[in-house]
Amino acid sequence: MxxxxxxxxxxxxxxxxxxxxxxxxxQPLGGExxxxxxxxxxxxxxxxxxxxxxxxxxxxxxxxxxxxxxxxxxxxxxxxxxxxxxxxxxxxxxxxxxxxxxxxxxxxxxxxxxxxxxxxxxxxxxxxxxxxxxxxxxxxxxxxxxxxxxxxxxxxxxxxxxxxxxxxxxxxxxxxxxxxxxxxxxxxxxxxxxxxxxxxxxxxxxxxxxxxxxxxxxxxxxxxxxxxxxxxxxxxxxxxxxxxxxxxxxxxxxxxxxxxxxxxxxxNLSVPETPLDCEASLWSSWGLCNGPCGKLGVKSRTRYVLVQPANNGTPCPSLEEETECVPDNCV
Missing domain, CATH: 2.60.40.2130 (F-spondin domain)
Structure with a gap:
């Protein structure tokens, strides 16, 4: 400014x-x-x-x-x-x-x-x-x-x-x-x-x-x-x-x-509420697989919120995910 x-x-x-x-x-243009x-x-x-x-x-x-x-x-x-x-x-x-x-x-x-x-x-x-x-x-x-x-x-x-x-x-x-x-x-x-x-x-x-x-x-x-x-x-x-x-x-x-x-x-008229959906990052790489020897272990990965939802937009998904795995270094 x-x-x-x-x-x-x-x-x-x-x-x-x-x-x-x-x-x-x-003057106006001709024919106008x-x-x-x-x-x-x-x-x-x-x-x-x-x-x-x-x-x-x-x-x-x-x-x-x-x-x-x-x-x-x-x-x-x-x-x-x-x-x-x-x-x-x-x-x-x-x-x-x-x-x-x-x-x-x-x-x-x-x-x-x-x-x-x-x-x-x-x-x-x-x-x-x-x-x-x-x-x-x-x-x-x-x-x-x-x-x-x-x-x-x-x-x-x-x-x-x-x-x-x-x-x-x-x-x-x-x-x-x-x-x-x-x-x-x-x-x-x-x-x-x-x-x-x-x-x-x-x-x-x-x-x-x-x-x-x-x-x-x-x-x-x-x-x-x-x-x-x-x-x-x-x-x-x-x-x-x-x-x-x-x-x-x-x-x-x-x-x-x-x-x-x-x-x-x-x-005084109703203000339009524009819905804004949540935006999340890509998943991180999977972490190490932890667990006892001879049994399945667990590994996890995470992501984070890029844009928070607003005005009844789509809510954020889960930010952490786990899955079974074979332990890398069993105890």
């Missing part, structure tokens, strides 16, 4: 970008359908993390650092700009953001798209969330020719994993949507090959494309999201966008079924 000075600097840059890009009025709404629209964006130990028990980060979310960085834009997209390669700026939480390069890319392609209307950001189940919020402005919203939030800790939205259109024909809510799932930026939340840096060479992480992909037992008994992962987060009426001061956010304490939240 960045220092307070770095966070303040990022806010200053975002403010500068907002001022410099807010006046851009790019456009939003016919008559005016600008403002939205409140509420991001709620659902990354709990109950929903994601496997290797859940408890310290150094504990589960948390980076600051949110987003933009409103036209269809000829893409911050990120599944099955396409992440930019250098996105790589720096999802791997290190460094936003400078990504903001420069957004600024360049606004200046050269006239495809970006505004930049917005929201503060980091210091827990897996916290919340944060921001406001954003969309334009009839820049009605799409994209943003990213880094999963901390992780190799290059993030959640976000790609080109969500807030315009429907001639009107702005009043409210949109989406569940968010983890994505792999394709730039680091780590399997677990705390994996050391291990660059993916050649770089892979952005992909959604599922309960079975990557198909490796060591992966932090590998839950082969689940058809799909529970959502890691949820974003709700609500159109603002008149001034922001008059806005009253809708009930999100959340009980707030600062930026900590408790979801």
């Amino acid at each position: 960045g220092s307070p000075a770095t966070t303040a600097l990022h806010r200053a840059v975002c403010t500068l970008l907002l001022a410099s890009l807010g006046c851009v009025t790019g 359908s456009i939003c016919t709404a008559r005016s600008l629209a403002r939205y409140n964006l509420a991001f709620a993390g659902k990354w709990s130990q109950t929903a994601f028990p496997k290797q859940y980060p408890l310290f150094r650092p504990p589960a948390q979310w980076s600051s949110l960085l987003g933009t409103t834009h036209s269809s000829d700009y893409s911050m990120w997209r599944e099955n396409e390669y992440a930019s250098n700026g996105l790589r720096d953001f999802v791997e290190q939480g460094e936003a400078w390069a990504l903001m420069k890319e957004i600024e360049a798209a606004g200046e050269k392609l006239q495809s970006v209307h505004a930049v917005f950001s929201a503060p980091a969330v210091p827990s897996g189940t916290g919340q944060t919020a921001s406001e954003l402005e969309v334009h009839p020719r820049h009605s799409l919203v994209s943003f990213v939030v880094r999963i901390v800790p992780s190799p290059d994993w993030f959640v976000g939205v790609d080109s969500l259109d807030l315009c429907e024909g001639g009107r702005w949507k009043e409210q949109v809510a989406l569940d968010l799932y983890p994505h792999d930026a394709g730039t680091d090959s780590g399997f677990t939340f705390s994996s050391p840096n291990f660059a993916t060479i050649p770089q892979a494309t952005v992909t959604e992480i599922t309960s079975s992909s990557p198909s490796h037992p060591a992966n932090s999201f590998y839950y082969p008994k689940l058809k799909s992962l529970p959502p890691m987060a949820r974003v709700t966008l609500v159109r603002l009426r008149q001034s922001a001061r008059a806005f009253v956010p809708p009930a999100l079924d959340l009980v707030s304490r600062g930026n900590e939240i408790t979801d």
Whole structure:
């Protein structure tokens, strides 16, 4: 996570970008359908993390650092700009953001798209969330020719994993949507090959494309999201966008079924309990066969628990096994 000075600097840059890009009025590509709404629209964006130990028990980060979310960085834009997209390669700026939480390069890319392609209307950001189940919020402005919203939030800790939205259109024909809510799932930026939340840096060479992480992909037992008994992962987060009426001061956010304490939240809806099966090591070698001469003896072997079960997962098997044998050195 960045220092307070770095966070303040990022806010200053975002403010500068907002001022410099807010006046851009790019034209749509030829033949492209456009939003016919008559005016600008403002939205409140509420991001709620659902990354709990109950929903994601496997290797859940408890310290150094504990589960948390980076600051949110987003933009409103036209269809000829893409911050990120599944099955396409992440930019250098996105790589720096999802791997290190460094936003400078990504903001420069957004600024360049606004200046050269006239495809970006505004930049917005929201503060980091210091827990897996916290919340944060921001406001954003969309334009009839820049009605799409994209943003990213880094999963901390992780190799290059993030959640976000790609080109969500807030315009429907001639009107702005009043409210949109989406569940968010983890994505792999394709730039680091780590399997677990705390994996050391291990660059993916050649770089892979952005992909959604599922309960079975990557198909490796060591992966932090590998839950082969689940058809799909529970959502890691949820974003709700609500159109603002008149001034922001008059806005009253809708009930999100959340009980707030600062930026900590408790979801009143039932939290999914993801079962985590016990994982045991391989058996050790058999020990010596002990016993009196002329009779069968006993030898044993052991194994140990790699992962403790949780949420009614399969319990651990026996950790010790014995079998009869002919004594090696009878007494």
